[in-house]
Amino acid sequence: MPAWLPEALIFFSLVFLLLQESFAGERGVTPLLAWGAQALALFCLPFLPGEASLLGGSFLLHPQALLFKAIFLLSALVCTLYAVERPNPDREGRIRGEFLMTLQASLLGAMVLVSAGDLITLLIGLELATLPAVALSAWARRNPQSGEGGLKYVLLAALSSALLLFGFALLIGLSGSLALEAPARPLPLQGLVLALLLAGAGFKLSLPPFHLWAADVYQGAPTPVAIWLSTASKAAGLAFLFQLLQGPLAGALPDMLPLLALLAVLAMSLGNLVAVLQQNLKRFMAYSSISQAGYLLLGLLDGWSDAGLAAMLYYMLVYVIGNLVVFGVILERERDCGATEIEDFRGLIRLRPGLATAMLLGLLSLAGIPPLAGFTGKWFLFAQAAAGGWYWVVLLAAVNSTISLYYYLRIVRQMFIEVDGDLPVRGDGGTRAGRIIAAGTVAICLAGILPWLYEGMRGML
Amino acid sequence: MEFLLPVLTFFPLLAALVLLLIPARAEGTLKNAALLLGLVEFALSIPLFTGFAPAVAGMQFLVDLDWIPLWGVSFKMGVDGISLFLVLLTTFLLPLTILGTWNAVEHKVKGYLILFFLLTTGMIGVFVSLDLFLFYVFWEITLIPMYFLIGIWGGPRRIYAAVKFFLFTMAGSVLMLIAILFVYWTTSVDGHHTFDLLLILEHFRASGSTQTWLFAAFALAFAIKVPMFPLHTWLPDAHVEAPTGGSVILAGVLLKMGTYGFLRFAMPMFPAGLKALLPLLIALCVIGILYGAWLSIAQSDVKKLVAYSSVSHLGFVMLGLFALTPEGVTGGILQMINHGISTGALFLAVGVIYERRHTRKIADFGGLAKVMPVYAVILSIVCLSSIGLPGTNGFTGEFLILLGAFKTQPWAAGISATGVIFAAVYILWMYQRVMFGPVTHEVNEKLKDLSAREFIVFLPLLVLIFWIGVYPDPFLERIGPAVEQILSTIRTS
Structure with a gap:
């Protein structure tokens, strides 16, 4: 089986969900499109090659990535099934096409993140995983707490993204390479780079002192979204930390x-x-x-x-x-x-x-x-x-x-x-x-x- | 026979699953089934006694399977003369407690019985595990059922007592966990690390000060469980709030997990640490013996009195173990069994009057001997065995302990011997106030004597009280070789 199959499945499911909502209206969306794709992708994982390199090394497949993808897909599948099972529109907002599509996007981001082979792909994966999650956490429009949580989340997510980007910019600029590997020689300002990258990972993992968003967001967000944040999103944070520790920070561990x-x-x-x-x-x-x-x-x-x-x-x-x-x-x-x-x-x-x-x-x-x-x-x-x-x-x-x-x-x-x-x-x-x-x-x-x-x-x- | 120990350990778990299938409304069926399953468990444990070779010092009925080989975790079980009787005590008390507390639990009978069987799995597992990981698993498993037994079926302050019990025990196991990990990483057998106790005893080496720390870490966990002074404060709360059945198992078996832990793990693994801390431990034993006895004298609640007497009795057990002589350790092990029988019987006896009057205050009774003659006779025998009158089991145990302790710790033994006198004071005084004199409360005049069911519960306990008191040889000959082996491990390293 081609190494890109799970990502492709999720991507096409996302597109179909969007199209179905546009043409058939909100009520016409079949949740099966979402969880079916997730289940199929999960089912594919054991049959993927153990090691693979695509797109000139930007997209890598290795056992660690496979395990992470299994965790992401599992929690996405359960979240979707929970979400579509007799939803409560007052507290959770409408759980149909757009919602499922946004969840798929976040899932796709997490899956790209673990397979990233260079710094740019890594960053895109991380942002694709985070930004839809921000939108999801503010999904319950009639619940003010949801909006409050979403606002806090978006502000802090933006801050952490800014720090990370600054860190990546320094790293790329000083080492002159986009590769996800330890710099050949010690960089100047290494301490600063390390601190910036660690702050980004700490935000995703909600490690103090970057944890302040967690309680309000969990409480305000629709519960299926809180599940997503506490499981897959946290796993994505760990995966991001692993990517850093195996890549640019390997020597500094x-x-x-x-x-x-x-x-x-x-x-x-x-x-x-x-x-x-x-x-x-x-x-x-x-x-x-x-x-x-x-x-x-x-x-x-x-x-x-x-x-x-x-x-x-x-x-x-x-x-x-x-x-x-x-x-x-x-x-x-x-x-x-x-x-x-x-x-x-x-x-x-x-x-x-x-x-x-x-x-x-x-x-x-x-x-x-x-x-x-x-x-x-x-x-x-x-x-x-x-x-x-x-x-x-x-x-x-x-x-x-x-x-x-x-x-x-x-x-x-x-x-x-x-x-x-x-x-x-x-x-x-x-x-x-x-x-x-x-x-x-x-x-x-x-x-x-x-x-x-x-x-x-x-x-x- | 080969897999007798896993069967004994997990049959109660199976029994709990069987009970789970019976609807909660069918209380009679539930109780009958539980009694039957308890009796089956006891019957299963008889081959353990008959098949046990008395002269052999090492582990018997050994089971050794891989569990998590990558981490050197094995599923290893075995019994020697030390654990043999603790396992038998557990399986013996299980059906007795179910029968003895037949009407004591009035609501949610199903959950009560299920938790009882789960607890039994944990306790037997603790006594037969020969792998530190496996041991730790069972050690922690016992917490949950006990938490619920106290918390759901307990007295008015049950939640406080349950949480206190839980947190004390958990806090104790924290340091033990770290010590286990330390031992794991410093023991290397052919380049592999292991949790196997027998291999660790053979290969683990550490300096004196390291051993002292490790011993202290294990000792804290076990001392809380025993409980040794000054870590005993959870015990009276737990006992007073727990339902009768919970108290019987708590005093009869759960506390022995602590004394057993000292003997099986802490003492042979870290002999240098034991020697360094011995004076302190002996002093705590002596204080516990006297302090527990004094507090018992002052109690106005029978159950609390028995609870504090446990602190005193367990002090004797620990004194015997720390005497490090064959007589002392053998006496200590025998006294663990004796305490299980006598104090178990005492708690059942307290349960008998509590079920009738729903009070345990000594002042609410008086003159019961006239109203309940059979009960009076049985309680007197149980009380005398708790004091250690010659001819009862308590005498054999305490005599051996003091005999052994005089050899190595004459001062401590001398002071502790006065504890026997105080025991006579609190027990006999309690018996006098409850049983003799005029009937001071009108309600007590119409109390029913023991029913046939209650009599049947006490009968096997009385048989054992006299058997161990008069002819303890079948017990001692099985305990002896294992004690010699443990002592030689402590001496040589």
Whole structure:
């Protein structure tokens, strides 16, 4: 199969969605065009060549890119299916042609980003992934919070893009090359370049101090979009960081380790401590995902190794599935009772036992409780940081895990323990989203026990 | 026989799945099924006792499968004389607790029973794991069911108690996790790193100060679980709020995960660290023994009294282990079993009057001996075994502990021996106030004596109390060789 097939599928689906909306009107759009293309592209991935180089080296295919594309396509597929399943126009805006097309564009950007072979393609991929996401986050026109979030997002996205562009300009200008590789000789102003590029990646990964947009955007954005931001968009940030670390910053990694360790600790601690205080579940998940990004960075602390890369990718996948489950439940509740406060989950075990169980397992996986996948993932990351001798970071990470457990348990308590008195609306359920949530929950349980997923990823790299 | 240990570990998980399929409304069916499944689990564990070769010191029923070979993680299980009886204690208490708390849980019976079986999987897993990763997994797994058991079926302050229990245990395991990772990266077997405990015991080498840190990291996790003074504060809260069944399992088995952890992991892996911290640990044991006993004397709530007595009794167990003599360690292990039996029985006995009166205040009772004669006899036997009267199991254990401790820690043993006297004070005084004298409350005059079901629950416990008290040899001969081996590992390195 040609190496460009998945991107082509997504691109043509985007075009067809646009055309269909123009000619058949909004109601005439078939969502199958969107998720069918995503599913097909996902299905194609195993049959693609392991290594390929297209367009004179601008577009590369390698195992790492394949794994990232799998993560993007998976979360795009789930987001699309969630979004088209009985949407709530008041809170989410109209979920039809334009929406799906914009989501496809963001997906396409992320997929180009991981396959980029030079700096220009990389930048185009990153912008194509980010700008549609900005539009999506402001999609619910009748919800002022959505607009507020979107505005914050666009301002900060523009700022980070400006910083990145400046960094890229310096890099290209000083090294005289567009290649995505380490400069042959040390550059002047290398520290500045490094800081600028890191700021760009930090924005996408919502690492403090570049995290300020996350909570407002997650809360205001339509929930399917918040899912997209917390899964694929975060994975794209990680992919961008990887591209930098394998390319222009390759030589600088050993010197950057203390800085990365500091960023990791900052992200974990800040995310966790602020999450404790949240009352709204979407804000809560925003801070939770900030702290999860901190754990992810631990995989870099032993320098650059295949084991560390595998640990990070595995955790990314596990985190994405966990988030898809938890957000799926949030979405179901939002459509049932119109709100996403933690209060609205009170007594869920009595109202919707299936949803409550899925939420429990999703949250415990995010907290890293065995035998769920989040535990194995965190263990690998911690072990990787320990291999580099960063025991104090591991200590702080483990302490943070305990704190995180405290606030994840707050929600568990609402769902399972405080079940007396008046309960919120039950809701009707019975949608296809339930099946996706169930599948994700099973995946979380199995991936923690069976080592095949991790071994498969490690074997590919 | 070869896969007996995985079967024992995961049968309760299967049982939980079976219970999941029974509708929640059919409470009678649920309870009967749970009892049956509990009995099957116990029956499955009998071959473990009969098939166990007493004279062999090493691991038996060994299972060693690859799990995550890239990380040197294996699925390795085995039992020796130390873990054998802890596994048996767990499977023995499971059906008894289900039967003993038949009517104690009034709502959400299904969830209660399912969590009970999940908890059993975690506990047995802890006792049979011979791989640090596997051990850590089971260690953490036990948290979730216990959190719910306390949080959902507990008393008025149950949420506070559940969160406190959870956070204390998690905070303890944090440092252990780091120590495990350190051991992993510093142990190299033919160029591979491993989590395999037996290989680590053979190949792990570290300097004295490093060992001290590592020992301290493991010890913190285990000391919280035991609990040793001053880390015991979660225990009374958890016990008082937990439902009867939760208390029985908590005192009977869960606390032993801590003492077992010391003996299986911390002590043989880091003997130099153990030696460096020994004076401190001995001092904490002695304080725990006396302090726990004194606090028990002052309690007005029977359940809290039993909870604090656990702090004192577990202090004895730890003193025996830290004596580092064959008698002391053997006594310590035997006393773990004894404590499981006696304190388990005490909590069940407290549950009996709580179910009838819905209060546990000593002042609300008095003169029960006249109203409930059978109960009075049984409670007296259980109380005497908890004090350690000769002829009961408590005597054998405490005697061996003190005998062993006198050899190496004469002062500590001497002071601790007074703990036995204080135990007599709090237990007998409690018994006197609850059982003797006139019936002070009218309600108590019509209390029903033990039902046949309750009597059947206590019967096997009484048999064991006397069996271990009179003829402990079948236990000691199986524990002995394993103790010798652990002690020689500690001595040689």
